[in-house]
Amino acid sequence: MITPSDFSEQYESLINRPVLAKAADFQRQERLTHVIFAQQFDRDMLNHLCSTASMIRQISRHRQGQDFLTGLLSHKRAMLYFTQASTRTFLSFMAACQILGMTCNEIRDPTTSSEFKGESPLDSMRMFSSYFDVVIMRSNMAKFAESCAYLMNELASQGRRSVPVVNAGSGADEHPTQALLDIYTIQRTFEFSSQKDNARQSRFDTLRRRYPELNKGLENKTYGFCGDVGRGRTVRSLTTLLALWPGVRFNFIYPNYDKLAPYADMLTRLEEAGVGIEHSHSLPDVINRLDMLYMTRIQHEHDTDADRRFFETFDAAQFTLYPELLSKMREYCPILHPFPRNQEIPFEIDSDPRAMYFRQARNGMWIRAALLAHLFDVDGKIGAFHQKNYGA
C-alpha cells in the first residue's frame, strides 16, 4: 500500500518549511511556476490576474477575439488528474483550458487508475509530465500536489522535462483557485459599475448618496462569513487573501459549537495581519452591517454522533438567508456561496440582483483561464491584444 509518506518523505524537509519560504520555490522572478497554495498570491498578483480575467472575458465576446484566445495555447496539452471527484472544479478548469485553445485530457474516475496500485504516485505524475504540458490535479492526499511540484523542480534542476503543477484542491488543506474566483467576484462587484453609467451619473454615485462612506475596491469593507466557518476550507483561504487589503473587517456568523467556529490559528493569523474580527451567532442580527455575505453549507458529511446530537437542537434559521432578510441587506451587498448549496439559500433568492453565486462559477472559469495564461506567459499577449482592440 502506498501512503502519503511514500511520496512526501522524499521532499519532507522542503515541505516542512514555512509557507512563504516555500512560495519562492514555486515562482521565477515575478511569474508563478506552480500553483500550490493561496499564500502564493500577493495583492499585485491578484490584481494582475483579475485584470487579465476581465480582459479575457471582454475579448471572448466577439468571434475574432475568441479565435485570438484559442490560438494562444493551441499547441499545449493539459492533464486534469482528478482522483477526488469535484465536477464543478473539473468543468471550470476544462472550460478555462478550452478558452485558451488547450487540448484537455482527463483522469477523473478513481477506478480507472486502480491499475496504479502499488506504483508510486510520483511515477504516475512523471508519466503525465511526459505526455502533457501542465498537470491540474485534485487529490484527497494532503501535500501530494506540493510533492509533485517539488519533483518537477528537481527534474528541472537536472535539465529534464518539467511542467507546471496546479493544485485544484488537495485533501483538506488547500484549494487556491477557489479563493481566487471568490476574490475576482468580489473585486468585480466592488467596481460598482453598471451598463447604465454615463458621464453625468453612475451607479457608484447613487450608492454613495445612501452609503456615504462607501469606497470602490476591496479595502475598508466588512465581510460576513456565515455557516460552517470552522470546517470550510474556502473560508480559510479567502480570509487569508482578503486580509491583504487594508481596513478589512470580518464578521464570522456560526452556530455556537466549537467545530463550526473559526479555528484559533486562523484567528491569530488574521489578527496579526491587522484585521478587525467580530463573532455572531445570528445572521439576521448582523446582516444590515455587511458589505459582502459569504454563505456556506454545514458540512454534515464530517459529523460525528456528538455533532449530530448538537444539530438536533440547532436553530438553522439563524444561518439561513430567508427572502425576508433581503430588505435588511445593503443594496450592493453581494451574496456568495462556494456551492453546492443545501437549504441555507432558498431558490427565491436566485433572482435577486445581489445573488452572485452562479456568477462565481463563470468568474471561476475566467480567472482560471487568466491563471493558465500567466503560467504559460501569454498574459502579455492578452494585454497587448486588449490594448489594441479596446484601448484603456
Place this chain on the structure above:
Amino acid sequence: MITPSDFSEQYESLINRPVLAKAADFQRQERLTHVIFAQQFDRDMLNHLCSTASMIRQISRHRQGQDFLTGLLSHKRAMLYFTQASTRTFLSFMAACQILGMTCNEIRDPTTSSEFKGESPLDSMRMFSSYFDVVIMRSNMAKFAESCAYLMNELASQGRRSVPVVNAGSGADEHPTQALLDIYTIQRTFEFSSQKDNARQSRFDTLRRRYPELNKGLENKTYGFCGDVGRGRTVRSLTTLLALWPGVRFNFIYPNYDKLAPYADMLTRLEEAGVGIEHSHSLPDVINRLDMLYMTRIQHEHDTDADRRFFETFDAAQFTLYPELLSKMREYCPILHPFPRNQEIPFEIDSDPRAMYFRQARNGMWIRAALLAHLFDVDGKIGAFHQKNYGA
C-alpha cells in the same frame, strides 16, 4: 432525496399544457431555441434539416470543406450530460459537435455526479450553462430536459445567461433526435438516386417499371413496424413525424400480446391525422406490401413474470427477418433498426443493399450536426458555402 417533482414543480403549470402550445416556447420565429420533443418539427423544418444534413455530408468529403465546417462553431463548447448510459447516442452527438468544430465536454458516468446528491438538478444545470454554450442531455427522469429548457427561458427573460438544451432521450417519454435520423434515412432512401443515374436512365425509372405507382419522397408509402411496437419509444416518435406526410399507411406487426401492441392513444392520434393503419401478427404475411420495414428488438428488460411466461410460448420467427424473406421484399424497401439488435436481424442480412441500419448511425451524426447548426444559426452559412461550391 431529490425527486423529479423537486425540479418539475417549479414549471409544472407550463409543462402540463398541450404539446403544441409548449412548442412555441422553444422556438423564436422559425428557429428552434431548445429541442425537447419530436412534435417541435413540422414538415418544413424536417425538410430543411435533412437538406442541411446532406449539404454537410457533401461538404465534408473534401479537406477544404471540412476546414470550413470545423471553423463554424470552433468558439463554442458543448456539454454532453448523460446520466443515463447510451453510448450510441452519446458518440453520435460527440461526432456531430466535432464536425462543426465544437469542443466537447462530458459527464457520462452517473457515479461521477453522485457528489451532486442533495443538490437540486437545476443547480447542476445552471452550472453547466455557466461554462458551456449548449447542454445536450440524457436522463432517466421524465420532464427533466423540459424543465431545464424552462429554467433557461426564465433566465433569458431576466437578461441572464441562457443556453440551448437538447434532449437526447429523457426517461420513456421523448427521444426526438432518434426520430430525426430515422426520417433522414428514409428521406435519402426515397430519393431513389444512384451513382449510375444519367440523363437517359435512372434507378427511379427502372424501379417504376416494376412498381408503376412508386413516387419519390415520403408520401404515399406503406411503413411497416415490426416487433415490440408497444414499448419502443422510437416507433412512437417516428410515426408522429411520418404522419405529417400525406397518403401515409402504417402496418404494425407485433405479437398478439397487449403490452407489445401499439398504445391506444397513439392509434387515436394517428387516425385523427388521417393515417391508414393495419395490424398484423406475422412479418412474412405482409412483408411484400411494405415500402419500408422498421425492425425493433423485444425489450425484455421491462418484462414482468407474466410477460416471461408469454414469451416462453411465443413464436419469434414471425418477427424475425430471415434471409429467405429478402426475396419477398420490394426491391427498394429499406430495412431500419434503432439498434442494438438481438436476433431479429441475422448477420446474413447485413450485406443486403437494403440494410440501412448501419447507415442510420452515420445519418444520425449528419442530422445532429444539422440540428446544432440550426440552433446556432450557422445553417445559412452552410447553405451559402454549398451553393458557392456545388451549385444548386
Place this chain on the structure above:
Amino acid sequence: MITPSDFSEQYESLINRPVLAKAADFQRQERLTHVIFAQQFDRDMLNHLCSTASMIRQISRHRQGQDFLTGLLSHKRAMLYFTQASTRTFLSFMAACQILGMTCNEIRDPTTSSEFKGESPLDSMRMFSSYFDVVIMRSNMAKFAESCAYLMNELASQGRRSVPVVNAGSGADEHPTQALLDIYTIQRTFEFSSQKDNARQSRFDTLRRRYPELNKGLENKTYGFCGDVGRGRTVRSLTTLLALWPGVRFNFIYPNYDKLAPYADMLTRLEEAGVGIEHSHSLPDVINRLDMLYMTRIQHEHDTDADRRFFETFDAAQFTLYPELLSKMREYCPILHPFPRNQEIPFEIDSDPRAMYFRQARNGMWIRAALLAHLFDVDGKIGAFHQKNYGA
C-alpha cells in the same frame, strides 16, 4: 453471453493462418492499413517509423511546426476503445493523436459499455467505424482487434465505409506499439549522439576509445532481459523485432522457475532467426556484458499458490538493479522498463543518465504519432516539411 468465438468464428479461417500470411491482409503496397501484431513491421518499416518519429519530435519544438503538425489530421476523429484499463497506453495514444490535431473520443470505462451486453462486439465496432476515422482498441479478448480488422476489410471489399484498426493490446497475445516504442528508444540511444558533439570530437568517438568494438545502430549488440521473462508480453514482442537486425545476442536473466523462463516456442523462433542466446539467473553476474538492459516487473497478479510458495524463498536481489551495480554497467548501456515498476528499479537509479524508462513514455508518444501519420498517409508531408525547414 458473448464469447470471443462469437466474433472470431466469422473470420476463423483467416485468423488461423500463419502470421506472415496474414500480414499481407493488413497492408496495401508498402503502407499498413491496420496495425495488429508486431510481425507486421520489418526493418525498413521500423527505420521509417523511427525516422518519422524523430522528425515529428524536432518539428514540434517550435510553434510554427506544432501548428503544421496539428493541421495534418485536424479533419480526422479517433476512437480510443479501451475496455481493458491501461492508462499509460491510453494517454500515450491520446497525446499522439493530439500532436497531429486529431479529435479524440474514448470509451475506457468498461461499465459504460455494459449496455452493449448481448450485442455482438462487431456491431459495436461497426458503429464506431460509422462515426470515427480510426479505432484504437485495447481489449482483454484475444483476437478481437484482428477480427475487427477483418470486418473492416470485408466492408472495404463491398465498397462500404472502412477505417483502420490499431491494436493497443489484446489479451495476452499482442501489444505491437509497445515493441515499437522500445525499438525507437533503443535506436535513439544507439545513435550515441550528444548535444556537445562537434566536428572534432563526438560522444561516439569517446565511447569507442573505451569500447573499441562498439558500433552505431541496433546490430551487433547484447540485449539483456531481466525479471519475468516468461509471462511478460513485452519481451516476446521486442525480441521478435530486435531479431531482425544482424549480430544480435539476447541474455535472458530470470529466476530459475519454469513460468518465468523464456517459452520454448520463442527460443526456437529466435534461434532460427540466428540470434545468439544466453541464460542467466543473476543480474550482477552478467550486467557488465550488456549493451542494453531491459528490466521487467514480476507479474505477481498471475501467481498460483504454487508460484507464491516459490516466491517465498526467491532471492529478488538477483533481479534488482541496485545502485551499486551502476558502476559495473557499460557507460552507454540504456536501462529500459515497460512500467509500472515495483522494487526492481529503486528510485535512486532515476537520475542516472542511462535511465531511459521515463523517456520511453515520451518516445511512445512520438512513435505512435509517426504510426498514425503513416496510416493516414501524411508521413510524406512530414518528411517534406522537415526537409524544407531543417534540411538533411
